[in-house]
Amino acid sequence: MFPLNEKGPDQGKRQMFVYAAIVIIVILLLNMVVIPAIARRNIQDVDYSTFLKMINQKEIATAQINSDYIYFSDKSNPANYYRTATFNDADLVNRLMASGCDFGTVVNKTSFLESFFFGWVLPLLFFYAIFLLLSRYVMKRMGGGEGGGLFGGGGPMMSFGKSGAKKYVPSTTSIKFKDVAGEEEAKQLIQELVLYLRDPKKYADIGASCPKGALLVGPPGTGKTLLAKAVAGEAEVPFFSIAGSEFVEMFVGMGASKVRDLFSQAEKNAPCIVFIDEIDTIGKKRDAGALTSNDEREQTLNQLLTEMDGFEGGKGVIILAATNRPDVLDPALLRPGRFDRRIPVELPDLEGRIDILKVHAKKVKISDNVDFGAIARTAAGASGAELANIVNEAALRAVREGRKFVIQEDLMESIEVVIAGYQKKSRVLSDKEKLVVAYHEIGHALVAAKQSNSAPVQKITIIPRTSGALGYTLQVDEGDKYLMSKEELLNKIATFTGGRCAEELVFSSITTGAANDIEQATRLARAMITQYGMDEEFGMVALSTQSNVYLGGDTSLACAPETAKQVDDTVVRVVQQQHDKAMQILNDNKSKLHELAKYLYEHETITGEEFMAILEKEPEYLVEK
Numbered sequence: 001m002f003p004l005n006e007k008g009p010d011q012g013k014r015q016m017f018v019y020a021a022i023v024i025i026v027i028l029l030l031n032m033v034v035i036p037a038i039a040r041r042n043i044q045d046v047d048y049s050t051f052l053k054m055i056n057q058k059e060i061a062t063a064q065i066n067s068d069y070i071y072f073s074d075k076s077n078p079a080n081y082y083r084t085a086t087f088n089d090a091d092l093v094n095r096l097m098a099s100g101c102d103f104g105t106v107v108n109k110t111s112f113l114e115s116f117f118f119g120w121v122l123p124l125l126f127f128y129a130i131f132l133l134l135s136r137y138v139m140k141r142m143g144g145g146e147g148g149g150l151f152g153g154g155g156p157m158m159s160f161g162k163s164g165a166k167k168y169v170p171s172t173t174s175i176k177f178k179d180v181a182g183e184e185e186a187k188q189l190i191q192e193l194v195l196y197l198r199d200p201k202k203y204a205d206i207g208a209s210c211p212k213g214a215l216l217v218g219p220p221g222t223g224k225t226l227l228a229k230a231v232a233g234e235a236e237v238p239f240f241s242i243a244g245s246e247f248v249e250m251f252v253g254m255g256a257s258k259v260r261d262l263f264s265q266a267e268k269n270a271p272c273i274v275f276i277d278e279i280d281t282i283g284k285k286r287d288a289g290a291l292t293s294n295d296e297r298e299q300t301l302n303q304l305l306t307e308m309d310g311f312e313g314g315k316g317v318i319i320l321a322a323t324n325r326p327d328v329l330d331p332a333l334l335r336p337g338r339f340d341r342r343i344p345v346e347l348p349d350l351e352g353r354i355d356i357l358k359v360h361a362k363k364v365k366i367s368d369n370v371d372f373g374a375i376a377r378t379a380a381g382a383s384g385a386e387l388a389n390i391v392n393e394a395a396l397r398a399v400r401e402g403r404k405f406v407i408q409e410d411l412m413e414s415i416e417v418v419i420a421g422y423q424k425k426s427r428v429l430s431d432k433e434k435l436v437v438a439y440h441e442i443g444h445a446l447v448a449a450k451q452s453n454s455a456p457v458q459k460i461t462i463i464p465r466t467s468g469a470l471g472y473t474l475q476v477d478e479g480d481k482y483l484m485s486k487e488e489l490l491n492k493i494a495t496f497t498g499g500r501c502a503e504e505l506v507f508s509s510i511t512t513g514a515a516n517d518i519e520q521a522t523r524l525a526r527a528m529i530t531q532y533g534m535d536e537e538f539g540m541v542a543l544s545t546q547s548n549v550y551l552g553g554d555t556s557l558a559c560a561p562e563t564a565k566q567v568d569d570t571v572v573r574v575v576q577q578q579h580d581k582a583m584q585i586l587n588d589n590k591s592k593l594h595e596l597a598k599y600l601y602e603h604e605t606i607t608g609e610e611f612m613a614i615l616e617k618e619p620e621y622l623v624e625k
Helices: 009-042 048-056 092-098 112-141 184-198 200-206 224-235 254-268 296-310 350-361 372-378 384-400 408-420 431-449 486-507 512-530 561-588 590-603 608-616
Strands: 043-045 060-065 069-074 081-085 166-168 213-217 239-243 272-277 317-323 341-344 457-461 472-475 544-546 555-557 605-607
Touching: 048 069, 048 081, 060 092, 184 200, 184 213, 184 224, 184 317, 184 341, 213 224, 224 239, 224 272, 224 317, 239 254, 254 272, 254 296, 254 317, 350 372, 350 384, 372 408, 384 408, 408 472, 431 457, 431 472, 431 486, 431 512, 431 561, 431 590, 431 608, 457 608, 486 512, 486 561, 486 590, 512 555, 512 561, 561 590, 590 605, 590 608, 605 608
Parallel strands: 043 081, 213 317, 213 341, 239 272, 272 317
Antiparallel strands: 060 069, 069 081, 166 239, 457 472, 457 605, 544 555
16 A cells, blocks of 8 residues: 565564554544444433433333443334433432333444444545645645545556656757866766767777766765756767755655666667756665664665666667765775765866856846956856856846846946855944944055965955945955965964954954954964864874865864863964954054045045055045044
């Protein structure tokens, strides 16, 4: 009736025993509660005096005496039943016997048809309806149709275990490699799969076999799914797409059944590509504990391993999968013979970001003088999805401003929207708060500008944003940086502390505005000590472990409690040293601090060029505290 656990017959017998026990319990409850209630439906209440009168007139046929009520029937009409309250009458039984009354069951008298219907037919219909509703619910979750009935060919029963994979067939509008920008290395690594699907005989003649599977790994939004569709578009073969979460079901064994169905469809449509997105949902490392041996997710993984291991590469079916958590995947899934290739799909570099922006810019009307290089430098660290969002936000801004095409300013503003959120015009700062924020942001910018090896200041603003920031200082490197020296990291920490230092220096007080600066400075100082080995006291010793490399890279200390305390003390010392350094820089340039803060207070937003122009010229005035 329900899918059985595929671990073996013993588990299936246990499940069938549970189902049978539930049915029996419900039937017993119906016979104990419902049928007696039906039997009472025609019982009429009478007073005790009427009952005594019927005894005297010898009209009572049968009586049943309980603790609360006396049930009896009438000789003239045996189908009528009556009920009266019980009184303390010691001679009642003798008078009933003298009147010719029989003692027996009155309440539970029902016909055979009533007993059969309410005791057996109704429970079976009830379970039939429940099973029908559950099967239709499961079918909807699996993407199947309603079907023609429970036992019909298109009904839910016949659709249990269907994979529900979406099939894309080749067309003139298929995604090609030219539609995927910024991932040249990944395209080169996956190109061989396309060549094999186009001409498998060339590889078979030399004795080479195509990789059975390729695993695309990288941060969210880098285009893993798009790259998989491009492979199908280039090879011009059917493309089956399914998410890992679609294998997870409420019934044990359903996920494994879906895996079998998916590979069966792929074999019938070979050559083709099967793409499993977010494979970490079902591909996590198996637990050695006995308590999870029958887990649905583990059974699904075991079935996937079996199907991939028994799949012949010569059939022309290639398995692609994507994940941003490769560290949690089961080692058996990653061994050669299953996923033979691991293709990194990383965040795009500067040239990649320029190419991605150009691809998405083709979809909107854009000005001819837009500098994609400047936009790509400002959007350092952005993924392909974020860059697509930047272009779309710029187009929306152009419409709001009443323009018919996108200009450079729209794209630059859209980057700030992605970084810090929209301008929150409803939040109006008081003059005092606005002045504090101005000094805070100039403190960051001035410390950064007066240090070597720091990224140039691109923009400073004190306009509040929807992210909660009351202002921010934007620094942009001229190109991508993949290595940072110890001096550069210390300079960044000093820059983070510059805002708080400016508040202390000018107002002799501090505010809550440095919360995010403190968090970033502390994290960077701790990474220098525990990950990068940049402290003389600890040297080249790893004191922390990193997880979820593509999802934030959270770290946890892996050292003794005494060592952890020393690490904390060293972090405090490093941050304090850079705080003192930033304070000295601002003290030495106090006149410029006042001049720049006054200019920012009046204009609310200044560019990097304006900032450097004021910083490099002789001060024209001083604003005393």
